[in-house]
Amino acid sequence: MASFCQGDAQAFDALFARYQRPVYAFLVRLVGPRTAEDLTQATFLSVVRARGRFRKDARFRPWLYAIATNAARDFLRRSKAERLTAQGDAPADPAAEDTAAAFDPGLQQAVHQALQQLPEGQRLAITLHRFQNLSFAEIAEALDLTESAVKVRAHRGYERLRDLLRAVWEEK
Amino acid sequence: MTESCGKVLEQLGAELGPELAEHARTCEHCQRVLGAYRTMPDAPPAQLSPRAVDAIRAQAVAELSNHPRARPWWWQALLLSAVNLGFALVGALAMGKHGLVLNAAPVFAVAGLAVLLGSVILLAPFASSDPGHRWTRTAFLVSVPLLAAAITFGGSGSSSAPGFVRGGLPCAVTEVVLWIIPGFVALWALRGSAFQPRRAAAAAIGSSAVGLFVLELHCSIGDPEHLFVFHVAPSLLLIALLIGIRSRIPSRSFAP
Numbered sequence: 001m002a003s004f005c006q007g008d009a010q011a012f013d014a015l016f017a018r019y020q021r022p023v024y025a026f027l028v029r030l031v032g033p034r035t036a037e038d039l040t041q042a043t044f045l046s047v048v049r050a051r052g053r054f055r056k057d058a059r060f061r062p063w064l065y066a067i068a069t070n071a072a073r074d075f076l077r078r079s080k081a082e083r084l085t086a087q088g089d090a091p092a093d094p095a096a097e098d099t100a101a102a103f104d105p106g107l108q109q110a111v112h113q114a115l116q117q118l119p120e121g122q123r124l125a126i127t128l129h130r131f132q133n134l135s136f137a138e139i140a141e142a143l144d145l146t147e148s149a150v151k152v153r154a155h156r157g158y159e160r161l162r163d164l165l166r167a168v169w170e171e172k
Numbered sequence: 173m174t175e176s177c178g179k180v181l182e183q184l185g186a187e188l189g190p191e192l193a194e195h196a197r198t199c200e201h202c203q204r205v206l207g208a209y210r211t212m213p214d215a216p217p218a219q220l221s222p223r224a225v226d227a228i229r230a231q232a233v234a235e236l237s238n239h240p241r242a243r244p245w246w247w248q249a250l251l252l253s254a255v256n257l258g259f260a261l262v263g264a265l266a267m268g269k270h271g272l273v274l275n276a277a278p279v280f281a282v283a284g285l286a287v288l289l290g291s292v293i294l295l296a297p298f299a300s301s302d303p304g305h306r307w308t309r310t311a312f313l314v315s316v317p318l319l320a321a322a323i324t325f326g327g328s329g330s331s332s333a334p335g336f337v338r339g340g341l342p343c344a345v346t347e348v349v350l351w352i353i354p355g356f357v358a359l360w361a362l363r364g365s366a367f368q369p370r371r372a373a374a375a376a377i378g379s380s381a382v383g384l385f386v387l388e389l390h391c392s393i394g395d396p397e398h399l400f401v402f403h404v405a406p407s408l409l410l411i412a413l414l415i416g417i418r419s420r421i422p423s424r425s426f427a428p
Contacts, residue, residue, distance in 0.1 A: 007240030009233050016229055021217060028218040037224050042426060044232045050427030052242035053303045053365065063428070070366035070426035111212050129184075130212055136182065144306060144428060148178075155173050155181055155205060162204035165211045 001060050005051050015060070016044060022132055023068050029112075029127050030072040039071045046071070062141035065128060069142060114164035122157030125150050177202055184209045245301050248361050252297035252375070255357045256382050260293055263350045263386035274392040276328035282388065285326050288319065289385040296378025300371050301361065303428055309370040312377050316411075320404045323384065327394030339393055340402035347383030347406045354379040355414055362418050366426040369415060376414035380407040 004011035023043055027036035046067045054063055115123050124143060128134045136154070140147040173181075176195040180188065180202045188196055196202040220228070264272065275282045292312070299308035358375040365371065387403050 005242050007236060007242070009236055012232065012236055013229070016232065020225060020228065021219060024220050025218040033218065036218070037220060040220065040224075041228045041231060044228055045235055046425040046427050048232050048235045049239070050364065050425040052247070053245045053425075053427045055304055066428045067366075067426045070428065074367060074423060074426060107211075107213055130209065131214075151178055151181055152173060155177065155201070158181075158205040158208040159201060161208035161212075165208060 001054065005054065012048065015047070019061075019064055020044070023064065026065065026068055026127065026132050027072060029115075029131060030069075031075055035075055039068070039075060042071045043068045059138065059141065061134065062138045065132065065134065065138075065142040066144070069124060110165060111161075114161050117164055118157050118160060121153045122160065125154040126157045126161070129154055173201065174199075177205075181205060245303055246298065248364060249297040249301035252301070252354075252357055252361050252378065253294045256293040256297065256354050256378055257290075259350055259354050260290070260382045260385045263346070263382065264389055267346070267386060267390045273389050275389060275394065276330055276392060277326060277394055278328075281326045285322060285388050286385060288322070289381050289388060292319070292381040293378055293385060296374050296381065297358070297361070300358075300374035300378065301365075303365070306370070309368075309374045312374045313370060316377060316408075320400075320408070323388070323404055324396050324400045327396065327399045328392075330392065330394045331398075336398065336401075340398050343387055343391055343393075343398075343402040344406045346387060347380070347403070348410070350383040350386055351379055351410050354382050355410065358414060359418060359421065363421060363424045364427075366423055366428060367419055368428075369419075372415045372418040373411060376411040379414065380410040383407065383410075 001011070001015070004015060020040065024036055024040045027039045027043070030036075031039060043064070047064065050067075054060075115126065118126070121143075125139055128139045128142065129136065134142065136147050136150050139145075139154075140150045143150065145153075176192065177199060180192055180196050180199075183189075183192060184206070196206060273282060292315075296312055299305075299312050302308060355376070358379045362372055362375055384403060384407055391403070393399075
């Protein structure tokens with residue numbers, strides 16, 4: 001990261017090669033494949049443009065996921081505002097439908113739909129923990145929360161998911 | 173959630189030790205958490221097409237070669253502080269034809285408020301641009317009602333001679349005029365990071381303090397109604413306006 005901050009393109013290549021796939025997969029979960037490609041681009045452009053904002057005491061991975069999360073939030077906020085302007089009311093989220101289509105039917109889709117029913121804070125904590133394998137300390141850094149706040153969100157989210165996935169659980 | 177529940181949560185996906193396994197076996201909450209975790213399958217990783225990977229990489233590398241030097245976050249804050257300070261000084265001097273300080277309130281009140289507003293002008297851009305230390309932005313937000321009360325009730329008490337509106341409008345106009353350039357520079361600076369209402373509010377407070385500083389020195393009208401309606405209220409509106417504009421314009425970067 002230090003070489004990259006000095007403008008070293010090879011250092012950027014190494015970071016890009018390592019993280020482009022997980023960042024894209026994360027964004028697919030949040031906004032669906034159609035928008036995830038654009039947001040992956042926005043995320044890595046932000047990494048380049050804002051590398052001067054990277055704190056020396058910070059870790060790269062949480063910072064990168066913070067950027068990806070902000071990009072997704074921005075997209076969702078804008079698309080919601082556009083829909084509100086056009087229709088005067090908030091209908092179902094098209095990003096959610098788009099995202100659901102990215103997963104296989106059956107269990108994957110049931111999990112995805114259950115995740116969509118969680119509040120954003122719980123959904124992000126679980127997605128980053130379960131699917132991106134971030135530790136709670138890293139999630140706390142990425143979401144600018146305390147570690148205990150993240151744990152409480154994840155714990156509540158997993159408990160709620162258990163209820164939402166009851167049918168799947170009983171089939172297993 | 174007990175301490176043991178927290179430990180089970182941390183160990184999800186790994187083998188639980190005998191103590192935690194025993195806790196998990198008897199704790200209803202942990203049973204549900206473990207159940208949900210185990211039900212969720214590892215998704216096949218989504219992949220970008222090779223063409224998309226190349227396009228994203230090429231664009232990022234081009235950006236990097238166009239701007240090989242990364243400026244630290246405080247550079248932007250320094251620039252914004254300098255613009256705010258510059259406009260505050262130019263405004264104060266430009267309006268000082270009939271004397272630099274026309275405020276008839278006690279000297280300690282005028283000086284105290286001027287120092288306070290000067291500090292806001294200089295420090296708010298740093299609170300806004302700092303990628304960490306979220307509490308500094310919160311502190312600026314908390315200070316707004318206190319500052320508003322200090323300005324409203326810290327005047328000389330003298331009434332508006334030419335009438336309430338005729339005497340007050342020039343103050344509101346001065347405030348708006350002195351806000352325009354610092355406000356737009358703040359917007360430019362705010363585009364460099366993800367939209368956060370508190371971040372935008374801190375920058376907006378700094379920009380709107382420019383006009384308040386000049387009026388604090390030059391306005392001879394000191395009754396609380398005038399100070400609230402023509403000094404504080406326009407300033408609050410400008411803060412809200414800047415946050416509103418920022419929320420609608422696209423970000424150049426989504427960095428925290």
